[in-house]
Amino acid sequence: MTVYRLLLCLRYLQTRYLAFICIVSVMLGVATLIVVNAVMSGFSTKLKDRLHGILSDVIIDTSRIDGFVQYDALGYPLFDPEGRTIPLTPEAMISRIQASPVAGAIEAMTPTIEVFALLRFRLGMEEQTKPVRLIGIDPVGRAAVGGFREYLVRQRGTDKPSFELTPEARQRHEELQRHARLLAPPPPDPAPTISVGGLTIPPPNPQMMTQGMPQPQLHGMIPGYTIAHFRFRDEQGNVSEEPVLKPGDDATVITIGGRDLKPVWGTFIVTDYLKTEMSEYDQTFVFVPLEQLQAIRGMEGRCTALLIKLKNYEADKVRVVEELRRLFCHPEIRVATWEEHQGPLLAAIDIERGILNLLLFMIVGVAGFSILAIFTMIVSEKYRDIGILKALGASHRGVMSIFLGYGLLLGVVGCVLGTLLGLWITANINQIEAWLTQLSGRALFPRDVYYFKEIPTHVEPLAVLLINLGAVITAVVFSLLPAWRAARLHPIQALRFE
Amino acid sequence: MLIAENIYKSYRRHSVTVPVLNGLNLEVKEGEFVSIVGASGSGKSTLLHLLGILDAPDQGRILLDGKRIDNLPQRERDRLRNRTFGYIFQFYHLLPELSALDNVLMPAYIAHSVTAWWRSRQRWRSRAVDLLKKVGLGHRLTHRPRELSGGEMQRAAVARALLMQPRVLLADEPTGNLDVQSGTEIIRLLRELNRQEGITIVMVTHNLEIVAATDRVLRMSQGVLREEVFPYPYSPLPRCLTPAPSAQLT
Structure with missing residues (x-):
């Protein structure tokens, strides 16, 4: 590199104001790409976190509505060496995994039952019915495989989450029960006193029928936050929420039995909410105690899925999944990582991001053409200087x-400025969005559409590097033609140029 | 030292070939100050470009110290233009973005890599400052060309041409754009350089009044050179700068 090239490059940069148009073009292109990538990546990362959290690392599940039953690889009942069938109870499955070579890679396991259901509850004088995904869990076990306790509203971060009612919830429940009794139709007239042979038999006291008997146990329920809340815009246009299911309220779930397709139901009391900020989960998930759901569905000792958390997911996922597929080899039993479970959705996110990047890179392409045009002008301006040199x-x-x-x-220079601008916008995107919303009077990121409180962003250094590299290469490629024209210029022609 | 042998050069304009040089011959001796006069469009500048290997002849040869230089590889020709020849142009041709000092240093900038420059920058800088002082621009080092007068720009161009201690200075109408006083100063400067440092100078001009300062005057006509009658009746130069009678025409 000779001195004059460096000197003239720098001097042209300082003195040719036209060049600032090129710099601004590159800067805007790079900044836009960084911001869009950061937001897309933020959405994608948050979505993946939520999907991963709620699904656990590895899932063994079955497509059968009645859960796992005894299978061997060919669909026949599994027998142990003594000829007894091995029940695929959660305990038996967990024992089998713990006895396998991959037991060391597993941190926690928990069985669940997942089934579609209808949730009915009273709202004012009306009954509301919503379709939900009913999930029976052991709350402590579910918390151990992750993606549960951190999303609970009341028990957030608790070591041992439960379906226990708080005293306030219990009090509210009892009050509601009392009101219900008051509002209930009066009991039928008491039975008449019977006299038989001078013996008078008084009518039975209804309270006597239940005296001394154990009270029915109240079972808790954790519905999704959106199921339990009603969202609306107030007069000022702000999004407000009103709970429709408060802790202590009861709701009935109606689903189908595990042995046959007969409807079954059970009543649960709301104890907490699940708030993942994922609309799909928050408006469909309802967690209830596993044993209770097993009892309602007639599936005692059975489950529909086993959730597994690995100690080191990235390092062990392949090995563990292979071993589990060998252990539970049957067409109706599926062993998959959470990524495989959500494969189409994750692929769609990646494709969407790729296409968006491709389209946005056209902005840098436009910057390239402005470099081409401006450089051609600069080379024409510099004919004489080229001749002198x-x-x-x-x-x-x-x-x-x-x-x-x-x-x-x-x-x-455009990339450096663009990167700084892009990172600044990314860091302050929520303030900028609020300011633009205030300015335009229209919400750019409506919180009732997206269940994230803030626009999520995640800056990936590799993406920033690639954007910069692409922009610099574009700038150099588009300056090739004018540079080549300058180099080909005959000095005599150039010196005659006035 | 510098020889042009049987040079032909023509230009094509709109499918018409315009002959400029027709079998021209010239020999310039070491330390000689030769001026070439002639009407506009007679081919004076073309000859200067050919001598300075800025352009190539259609026929004929250019020799420096007996070695042909017009057919050297591009890299060698670039090197010769940088080290052996110095150019002075009618329109000064300074780079407008650079200061007078940077303009003078430009041939050294072209010759050196960044690392080599870093090692020798003090030496080059002091040489450029000395040259600018010598041409009377010691107080204009940081000034841009637009801040200099025509005479000052031409003096800066002379300093630039001298930086690499060239053996041959090629001056194309160096006073063509200057007033009489500035023109006289430039010619006096060239004469001093020729006398004191022995630089060979080939100057093209159509100003007959300044050629009296040169050793030999040649007239370009019909694409060839002829020796011009000397001396002229009037010379604007002091007697001390009048040339030595050593002109010879080949």
Whole structure:
């Protein structure tokens, strides 16, 4: 690199104000790409976190509505060496996994039952019915495999979450029960006193029928936050929420039995909410105690899925999944990582991001064309200087490299400014969104559409690096033609140019 | 030292070939100050470009110290233009973005890599400052060309041409754009350089009044050179700068 190339590149950058248009073009392109990538990546990362959290690392589940039954690889009952069938109870499955070579890689396991259901509850004088996904869990076991306790509203972060009612919830429940009794139709007239042979038999006291008997146990329920809340816009246009199911309220779930397709139901009392900020989960998930759901569905000792948390997911996922597929080899039993479970959704996110990047890179392409146009103008302006340099001994390559270096410099300066601008916008995107919303009077990121409180962002250093690299290469490629024209210029022609 | 042998050069304009040089011959001796006069469009500048290997002849040869230089590889020709020849142009041709000092240093900038420059920058800088002082621009080092007068720009161009200690100075109408006083100063400067440092100078001009300062005057006509009658009746130069009678025409 000779001195004059560097000197002239820098001097042209300082003195040619046209070049600032190129810098601004590159800067805006790079900043836009960084912001869009950060937001897309933020959405994607948050979505993946939620999907991963709620699904656990590895899932063994079955497509059968009645859960796991005894299978062997060919669909026949599994027998142990003594000829007894091995029940696929959760305990038996967990024992089998714990006895396998991958037991060391597993941190926690828990069985669940997942089934579609209808949730009925009273709202004012009306009955509301919503379709939900009813999930029976052991709360402590579910918390151990992750993605549960951190999303609970009341018990957030508790070591041992439960379906226990708080005293306030219990009190509310009892009050509701009392009101219900008051509002209930009066009991039928008491039975008449019977006299038989001078013996008078009084009518039975209804309270006597239940005296001394154990009270029915109240079972808790954790519905999704959106199921239990009603969202609306107030007069000022702000989004407000009103609970429709408060802790202590009861709701009935109606689903189908595990042995046959007969409807079954059970009543549960709301104890907490699940708030994942994932609309799909918050408006469909209802957690209830596993044993209770097993009892309602007639599935005692059975489950529909086994959730597994690994100690080191990335390192062990392949090995563990292979071993589990060997252990539970049957077409109706599926062993999959959470990524495989959500494969189409994750693929769609990646494809969407790729296409968006491709389209947005056209902004950098436009910047490239502005470099081409402006460089062509600058080279025309610099005809005489090129002639002088050649007369003083500058080579073709040297002249060409001045303009290529100039393009590179514009690209680098544009990229540095664009990266700073992009990172600043990304860091302050929520304040900018609030300001733009205030300015335009229209919410750019309506919180009732997206269940995230803030616009999620995640800056990936590799993506920033690739964007910068792409922009610099574009700047250099688009300065090639003007640079080549400058290099080919005959010094005599250039010196005659006035 | 510098020889042009049987040079032909023509230009094509709109499918018409315009002959400029027709079998021209010239020999310039070491330390000689030769001026070439002639009407506009007679081919004076073309000859200067050919001598300085800025352009190539259609026929004929250019020799420096007996070695042909017009057909050298591009890299060698670039090197010769940088080290052996110095150019002075009618329109000064300074780079407008650079200061007078940077303009003078430009041939050294072209010749050196960044690392080599870093090692020798003090030496080059002091040489450029000395040259600018010598041409009377010691107080204009940081000034841009637009801040200099025509005469000052031409003096800066002379300093630039001298930086690499060239053996041959090629001056194309160096006073063509200057007033009489500035023109006289430039010619006096060239004469001093020729006398004191022995630089060979080939100057093209159509100003007959300044050629009296040169050793030999040649007239370009019909694409060839002829020796011009000397001396002229009027010379604006002091007697001390009048040339030595050593002109010879080949």
